[in-house]
Amino acid sequence: MKIAIVTDGPYGERAYATIKQEFDCDYIVMETPSSTFMDEIDLPPETMKKLEKADIILSYVLHPDLSLDLVEALHDKVEWIIVGAWRGDGFKNQLESYGNVTCPENMCDLSENGNPYFDELVSKFGMPVVRVNCQGNKVVDVEVLRCSPCGSTQFVADEMIGESIKTLPIKAGLRIQHYPCKAPKMRLFTDDECKKEMAANFHKKAFEDALKKVSTDKK
Structure with missing residues (x-):
């Protein structure tokens, strides 16, 4: 199973160091957009190709528009997306409306949900x-x-x-x-x-x- 961890800031390195011990895992750093909110964000084609190859994406992207654009572009190309960085219940609900996206309160409260890929990851990483x-x-x-x-x-x-x-x-x-x-x-x-x-x-x-x-x- 392929895991991809994507970030635009200081978070995700420890998850990568931990998860790569059990799974094939990529760590992908994206450039943070210059402003807080933008109408259009360019998603680098090479980065998107790497992310599309994953079964599960863990997102530590802090920029809200970039986070949303990634979920919109990738939710139907991967098995599951776990958003570890999100801001506000409204944004959480918007992301989770895609169906195969979850925004946990803490990354250490992940538990099985019935999806075989998600459950394989959570068999090793999640609620202690x-x-x-x-x-x-x-x-x-x-x-x-x-x-x-x-x-x-x-x-x-x-x-x-x-x-x-x-x-x-x-x-x-x-x-x-x-x-x-x-x-x-x-x-x-x-x-x-x-x-x-x-x-x-x-x-x-x-x-x-x-x-x-x-x-x-x-x-």
Whole structure:
């Protein structure tokens, strides 16, 4: 499966570094239009050819007109488009009206939707899932089964080795605060702490579920 990550700014590099470990992945940088809003934007033919070859496109394009033009031009040529950078619910609704476009609140809340290509990607990247191995009350290993696209789940997993299982989920949720999450900066009029709290809760739950699985397996 072919993944293409497209950006016009500072976002997308970490997703590329993470996703290319599992999938054939291209990282495509487009030139940012000179003004905030433009009636017509030239889409470079060579860039469009590369994007059309992808099964799934992850867009970190911040310029709203460029983002919309890309979706309009590509939605019927690829299986799915995930828009990681969008501004306002109205714009989100406009993009998602194409049917095979999703604009997640956070990239780490992606989950299966029934499309085989989308689900193949989300089997590896999206809402975090981990497996915890313990000796007594201590964590000796954490296996990341599904990582957030930015790599934060692996960061947290590595930090949890040696922690007590009694406080593990809470510490996992707190530790995510030390990973420089860029999601809030890709939104306009958003609450940075709200987005960080969302990511913290996803990871807290992932470790809670992992500990429940350990407890069940021991019975």
